[in-house]
Amino acid sequence: MLVDDLEPLSLSPSRAGHPLFFTTMSTMSWALDVANTVIRAAFNLYFRQKKGKPILKLSADTFVDDIFPYLLIDELLSLRKTCKVFYLLTHEPIIWKRYMRRLRVPLAQLRPTFKFTERISNHEIEFLVTRACAVERSWRRGIPRIKGRRILASQYKIIDLKLVPGGKFLVASAKDKCNYRFYILVYALDVMYGSRLLARLPTFFKVYDIQAQYMDYKGVPGMMISYVRRRIDVSDYGHTTPIDTHHPLIYDACCVHMRLDAVEELIRPDLNPHGAKKDYLAAAYTLEAPFRDVFRHESPAEIHSTSLFSVDNQPHMGFAVRNQSVALVELNTGRKVTFCFEDVPGFEGRPHRIRSLRFLPSQNDILVIRSISTIPGTPETHAFEIYSVPGQPGYHRVRPKNAWECEDKWGLNTDFAISDPANFARKTGPDHPDILRREYCPPTIWVFAPSENPKGATYWYFRPEPEVEWQNGPNGKFIYKSISLRPYHHCNRNYFERALPGAERTLFYEYDKDGTDAPPIVGFRRFLFPEKRFGTLYPTDDIIEPVMTVEKDDRDCDFAFRYIERCGNLVDDVNKDGGLAAITWDENSGRICLASDGNQRIYVYDLAPVLEPHHRLAYQWRSSLIDPKPEIAAYLLGQ
Numbered sequence: 001m002l003v004d005d006l007e008p009l010s011l012s013p014s015r016a017g018h019p020l021f022f023t024t025m026s027t028m029s030w031a032l033d034v035a036n037t038v039i040r041a042a043f044n045l046y047f048r049q050k051k052g053k054p055i056l057k058l059s060a061d062t063f064v065d066d067i068f069p070y071l072l073i074d075e076l077l078s079l080r081k082t083c084k085v086f087y088l089l090t091h092e093p094i095i096w097k098r099y100m101r102r103l104r105v106p107l108a109q110l111r112p113t114f115k116f117t118e119r120i121s122n123h124e125i126e127f128l129v130t131r132a133c134a135v136e137r138s139w140r141r142g143i144p145r146i147k148g149r150r151i152l153a154s155q156y157k158i159i160d161l162k163l164v165p166g167g168k169f170l171v172a173s174a175k176d177k178c179n180y181r182f183y184i185l186v187y188a189l190d191v192m193y194g195s196r197l198l199a200r201l202p203t204f205f206k207v208y209d210i211q212a213q214y215m216d217y218k219g220v221p222g223m224m225i226s227y228v229r230r231r232i233d234v235s236d237y238g239h240t241t242p243i244d245t246h247h248p249l250i251y252d253a254c255c256v257h258m259r260l261d262a263v264e265e266l267i268r269p270d271l272n273p274h275g276a277k278k279d280y281l282a283a284a285y286t287l288e289a290p291f292r293d294v295f296r297h298e299s300p301a302e303i304h305s306t307s308l309f310s311v312d313n314q315p316h317m318g319f320a321v322r323n324q325s326v327a328l329v330e331l332n333t334g335r336k337v338t339f340c341f342e343d344v345p346g347f348e349g350r351p352h353r354i355r356s357l358r359f360l361p362s363q364n365d366i367l368v369i370r371s372i373s374t375i376p377g378t379p380e381t382h383a384f385e386i387y388s389v390p391g392q393p394g395y396h397r398v399r400p401k402n403a404w405e406c407e408d409k410w411g412l413n414t415d416f417a418i419s420d421p422a423n424f425a426r427k428t429g430p431d432h433p434d435i436l437r438r439e440y441c442p443p444t445i446w447v448f449a450p451s452e453n454p455k456g457a458t459y460w461y462f463r464p465e466p467e468v469e470w471q472n473g474p475n476g477k478f479i480y481k482s483i484s485l486r487p488y489h490h491c492n493r494n495y496f497e498r499a500l501p502g503a504e505r506t507l508f509y510e511y512d513k514d515g516t517d518a519p520p521i522v523g524f525r526r527f528l529f530p531e532k533r534f535g536t537l538y539p540t541d542d543i544i545e546p547v548m549t550v551e552k553d554d555r556d557c558d559f560a561f562r563y564i565e566r567c568g569n570l571v572d573d574v575n576k577d578g579g580l581a582a583i584t585w586d587e588n589s590g591r592i593c594l595a596s597d598g599n600q601r602i603y604v605y606d607l608a609p610v611l612e613p614h615h616r617l618a619y620q621w622r623s624s625l626i627d628p629k630p631e632i633a634a635y636l637l638g639q
Contacts, residue, residue: 060089068095073133073548093122099129099547101433105136106504108589109166112214112221112428113260123269127190127610133548134608135590139505142562144526144590146570148606152187152195158595158602161582162210164223165423167589169198171225172582172602173207182206184225186258186290189591189604192269194612199290201256205229213308214428215257215315217294218332222259224294226306226317229254231298251303253319255295255331262287294331309359309422318366320354326368328359328389337389339396344383344405347372355382356416362442362464363479364389365401369416369447371408379408382416384447384460384483404483406460411453419446419501423587441466441478441538446506448499456491457499457508460484463534478538490561495522502587508561511580518579518597521571524564564607570594573603 058067068076068090080090097116100107108128115121138144156174163170170187184201207227215224231250265271265283273280297303301322309316315331325340343352351373358367365386372381385400421443427435445462464478490497495510496519506527511519531537570592574580578598585592590607 063089064092064095069098073099073130077130091126093119093125096126096129097433100125102436102547103129103132103433104436104438105132105548106588107132107435108168108586109214109423109426110428110432111166111168111260112216113264114429114432116429116431116433120268123192124190129547131589131606131608131610135588137548138607139526139528139590142526142528143565144562144607145565146567146605147608148604148610149569150195150604150610152197152602152604154185154197154600154602156183156185157597157600158582159206160208160210161584161593161595161602162212163584163586163589163591163593164212164214165426165586165588166214167586167591169212169223170584170593170602170604171210171212171223172595173203173210173227175206184210184227184256186223186225187602188263188267190610190612191267192612193272193274195604196273198263198266199258201291203227203229203254205231205252209304209306211306211308213310213315213423214260215308215310215331216313217257217292217315220257220259221261222257224255224257224308224315224317224331226253226255226308228252228303228306228319248300249302251299251301253295253297253299253303253306253317254293255308255317256291257294258290259288259292262290295329295334297327297329305354305357307357307359307420309361309420311359311361311364316359318357318359320357323351323353326354326357326366328366335393337393337396339387339390339398341368341370341385341387342397342399344370344372344381344403347374347381350374353414355414356418356447358418358420358445359422360386360445360480361422362477365480367418367445367462367480368400369418371414380412382406382408382412382449386480402481406487410451410456410458410489412458413450413452415450415498417448417499417501419443419503419506421445421503423503437540439538440476440540442480443503444534445480445503446499446501448501448506450496450498451489452496454491455493455496456489457497458487458489459499460487461529463536464538465536466538497525499527500583500585502585505587505590507585507587507592509580509583514579516579516597518581520575520579523571524567524592525561526564527560528562529560570603570605 071079076090076095079086081087108131110116114124152170154172154174156176158172158174160173161170168189170189172185172187173182174185175182182203182205184203184207185197186199187195188198189195207229209228211226213224215222217224229252231252265287266280271280271283295317297319299321303319303321305320307318309318311330316328317331318326318328320326325338327336327338329336341352343349353371353373355369355371357369360367365388368385368387370383370385372383374381382405384404384406386402387398387400390396390398441464444464447460447462449458451458461484462480463482463484464480465482467477467479492510496513497508497510500507500509508525508527510522510525512522513519574594574596577596579596580594581597582595583592592605594603594605595601
C-alpha cells in the first residue's frame with residue numbers, strides 16, 4: 001500500500017558516511033525510509049520478472065502521483081526504456097519539478113524571468129535536473145568526460161568570452177576581419193530550434209575583462225555586462241601587453257544592462273526562427289533596443305580587475321584603478337565609493353600593485369590581493385587583505401581589518417583568480433525552488449595563481465566561520481576572517497596551467513607557453529579539494545528524500561586533481577587554428593566555451609549529455625498526441 005498525500009522522507013545516501021553527516025533520524029523518518037525502499041524494490045522486482053503488462057492498467061495519475069515520487073532518477077530513466085507508454089509518461093513536467101525541489105546537488109542558476117510554475121518553461125525542467133545529476137556524479141567520482149560538442153558560427157574573430165552563471169547565455173567580445181569594428185555579442189544556448197545570436201552591441205574599441213551577471217536595474221530584470229576598453233586604437237596589441245606610446249591611453253570602465261523580458265520573447269518555444277523567419281523578425285522589430293547604458297568611468301590610469309556583485313539586491317560594480325585605489329559603484333544611483341590603501345606595514349615606500357579583488361557578500365567587506373616589490377631580483381611578497389567598505393560616498397583612505405602576507409617561492413604569475421561565492425546556488429526568482437545547501441555557511445573562497453618556477457599553480461582558501469562561535473546553525477552569521485594555514489602548490493612537470501575558479505568546481509587547463517597571446521592547449525583537469533582537510537564543517541541537519549544514486553564520494557580521497565577524459569577533439573579544434581584565444585567555464589552547468597585565434601567559431605563543450613529540446617523523440621511524440629499543429633502543441637507542452 002502506498003502512503004497518499006505524504007511527502008516521502010528519508011536520509012540521502014550521499015549523506016550517510018559523509019563528513020557532513022551528523023544527524024539522528026526520528027522514528028517516523030526511519031519508518032518512511034524503510035517503506036520507500038520496500039516499495040522501490042518491489043516495483044523493480046515486478047518488472048524484472050517480466051510481469052509488467054498488467055501494471056499498465058493503472059491510471060496515469062496513479063503512476064505520476066503515487067508511484068514515481070518513490071523512484072530515484074536513475075530508476076525512472078530505466079523505467080522509461082521499457083515501453084512507449086512509460087517513455088511518454090516519464091516526461092511529464094510535474095515529475096521533474098518535484099525532483100528539482102529536492103535536489104541537493106549544484107543546480108544551474110536560473111534566469112530571473114524563468115517561470116518555474118508556468119507551461120512555457122516545462123521543456124527545460126527535465127534537462128536542468130538530469131544535467132545537474134550527471135555533472136555531479138562524474139565530478140565527484142573523478143572521471144569527468146566531454147560528452148557534448150557544438151559549434152557556434154560567427155562572422156567575427158573572438159577576443160574574450162564569458163558565460164552568464166547557469167550557462168544559458170554566452171557573452172563574447174569580437175572584432176571584424178579588418179580589425180576595424182568591435183562588438184559585444186550575446187548568444188542564447190539550449191533553446192528551442194537551436195542556439196543562436198540574440199543581440200549585438202557596437203563598442204568602437206576592443207573590449208576585454210568581460211563580466212556578466214543576472215541583475216535587476218531599476219526594477220527591470222536582466223543581464224548586467226561590464227567591460228574595460230582603451231580609447232586609443234591600439235587594438236593590434238594584446239590587451240595585456242605593456243607598451244610605451246607617445247600619447248596617453250584613456251581607459252573606460254563600462255557597464256550595460258540587457259533586459260530579459262525582450263529576450264524571453266525571442267526564445268519562447270512556439271517561435272521558430274527557421275520555419276517562420278518572418279514571424280521571428282517581426283517579433284524582434286517590435287522590441288525595444290536590447291541594451292541600456294548604465295555606467296562609464298574614464299581614467300588616464302589603468303583600470304583592471306572588474307567585478308559585478310549585489311548588495312541588498314542592488315547592483316554594484318567594482319574595479320581597481322592602477323595600483324592605488326578601488327572604486328565601488330552602486331549602479332542604480334551612480335553613488336561611488338573610492339578608497340585608497342596604505343602601504344603594508346614593514347614595506348613602506350615599496351611599490352605595491354593590486355592583483356585582484358572580490359566582494360564578500362556575507363559581511364559587506366572586500367578581499368584585495370596586492371603584490372609588493374622588495375629588492376630587485378628577490379621574490380615579491382603577496383598581501384591578502386580584507387577591508388570594510390566605507391558607508392559614505394567619496395574618497396577614503398583605509399586600513400585592513402585582517403591581513404596576511406606570503407612570500408613568493410614559486411615565481412607566481414601576475415594573474416590571481418578568486419572564486420565568486422555569490423554565483424553558487426543563487427536564487428534569482430520568487431517562484432524558483434529553494435536552494436538546498438549542504439552547509440549552513442557560504443561557499444569556500446578559492447584563490448589561484450599560476451606559477452612558473454616550478455610550473456604549476458599555487459592556491460589558498462578562505463573558509464567561513466561563525467561570527468559568534470556558538471551560533472553555527474541556520475540562524476548564525478558566517479564571515480570570512482582567516483586564510484588557509486599554508487599555501488598549497490600543485491607542480492606540473494611538463495606544462496603551465498591556469499585555473500578557472502568556481503565555488504564548488506574549479507577547472508584547470510594546461511598549455512604550452514610559446515610567447516604568443518594564443519598558446520596551444522594540452523588538456524584539462526578537474527579540481528576537487530577533499531573536505532576532510534578543512535577541519536571544521538557546518539552541515540545542515542535537515543533530512544530529505546534522495547533523488548539520485550550516489551556512489552563513493554571522491555571528496556574522501558587524497559587526489560584533488562584528475563584529468564578530464566575525451567578531450568582530444570577539443571584540443572585539436574583549438575590548436576589547429578592558431579591556439580587558445582578565449583575560454584570561459586560555468587561550474588553549475590559543466591559547460592566550457594572556447595575560441596581559437598585563427599577562425600571565427602565558438603566551441604561549446606559539455607560535461608553532461610546535451611540534446612536540444614526539438615531534437616528529442618519525446619517532444620515529437622507528445623506534440624502529435626496533444627495537437628497536430630506544432631505551434632499549438634509547443635505552447636501547450638511548453639516545449
